[in-house]
Amino acid sequence: METILSLKNLDKKYGSVHAVNNLSFEIKKGNVYGILGPNGSGKSTTLGIILNVVNRTSGEFSWFNGSLSTHEALKKVGAIIERPNFYPYMTATQNLKLVCKIKGVPYDNIDEKLKTVNLFERRDSKFRTYSLGMKQRLAIASALLNNPEILILDEPTNGLDPQGIHEIRQIIKKIAANGTTILLASHLLDEVEKVCSHVVVIRKGVKLYEGRTDEMTASNGFFDLKTEENQDKLKELLTSFDGISSIKEEDGKLIAILSKEISASEINEFLFKNGIILSHLVKRKPSLEQQFLSLTNNK
Numbered sequence: 001m002e003t004i005l006s007l008k009n010l011d012k013k014y015g016s017v018h019a020v021n022n023l024s025f026e027i028k029k030g031n032v033y034g035i036l037g038p039n040g041s042g043k044s045t046t047l048g049i050i051l052n053v054v055n056r057t058s059g060e061f062s063w064f065n066g067s068l069s070t071h072e073a074l075k076k077v078g079a080i081i082e083r084p085n086f087y088p089y090m091t092a093t094q095n096l097k098l099v100c101k102i103k104g105v106p107y108d109n110i111d112e113k114l115k116t117v118n119l120f121e122r123r124d125s126k127f128r129t130y131s132l133g134m135k136q137r138l139a140i141a142s143a144l145l146n147n148p149e150i151l152i153l154d155e156p157t158n159g160l161d162p163q164g165i166h167e168i169r170q171i172i173k174k175i176a177a178n179g180t181t182i183l184l185a186s187h188l189l190d191e192v193e194k195v196c197s198h199v200v201v202i203r204k205g206v207k208l209y210e211g212r213t214d215e216m217t218a219s220n221g222f223f224d225l226k227t228e229e230n231q232d233k234l235k236e237l238l239t240s241f242d243g244i245s246s247i248k249e250e251d252g253k254l255i256a257i258l259s260k261e262i263s264a265s266e267i268n269e270f271l272f273k274n275g276i277i278l279s280h281l282v283k284r285k286p287s288l289e290q291q292f293l294s295l296t297n298n299k
């Protein structure tokens, strides 16, 4: 799969603040990536560096396998990293025409992009009459005017109401489904879970996790178990079972953490054959939220 962007050991210090710390990851064509991290974790700084608006302290990044200069490469990138700013007394179409002039691209795309962001019907309304959600959608249309290979968004749903948030997420998915690679920064786990196929989790500029969003959720999970009879024997049997990596006690129950996929019936049968009748057996998986919190809090 074609590499759109690669970061190697990227570092940024603002005086004593280590905003980005030895960060490496790759963006492959066609995926939707989320940079996920709490406030101040270095997301905006990272986006600023790859867009050439923030100087890195050290490390490297390269666009499109280094086949183009950064200046040329950025012509194939659409980005919104600041609050959208358009002329209030001009209509959506007039504002986008101006952007086309500045970017040196023809007007031909304007209607299509307005349709993509559900603003075609409101194309002749003045920008100042737009809601915050509409302003954000117009910014997305503007970033798409040059048909970019990749669209970069910093906290795309910040400040919007639930409906506005939903609409922006649907639009991002639609743009991705049309083949545009997407990189967005978010502090919202839920957002990344809903929108992104891949995630890079950072905290204090350090990468904690990189991989598929669904694989982050697909840890093997754990069993809650209880017997009214011999809890010690239950513990002993579980310890001997291949695929159980550790056991802890909680509120009179045993929690068995799995290192591979084991079904509830498999474990139930094994215990029954060895003389244990369970009064409680539940298989659980930690939610992405629990995993995110443990990733960002405990390291």
Ligand SMILES: Nc1ncnc2c1ncn2[C@@H]1O[C@H](COP(=O)(O)OP(=O)(O)OP(=O)(O)O)[C@@H](O)[C@H]1O
Binding pocket: 014, 017, 018, 019, 037, 038, 039, 040, 041, 042, 043, 044, 045, 046, 187
């Ligand atoms: N221009 C600057 N000068 C000094 N420190 C800065 C500057 N920009 C960012 N920082 C610091 O660098 C760290 C990372 O900030 P950054 O804005 O990249 O994080 P973020 O993850 O995008 O957070 P947020 O979601 O709050 O914007 C923070 O500690 C921030 O205070």
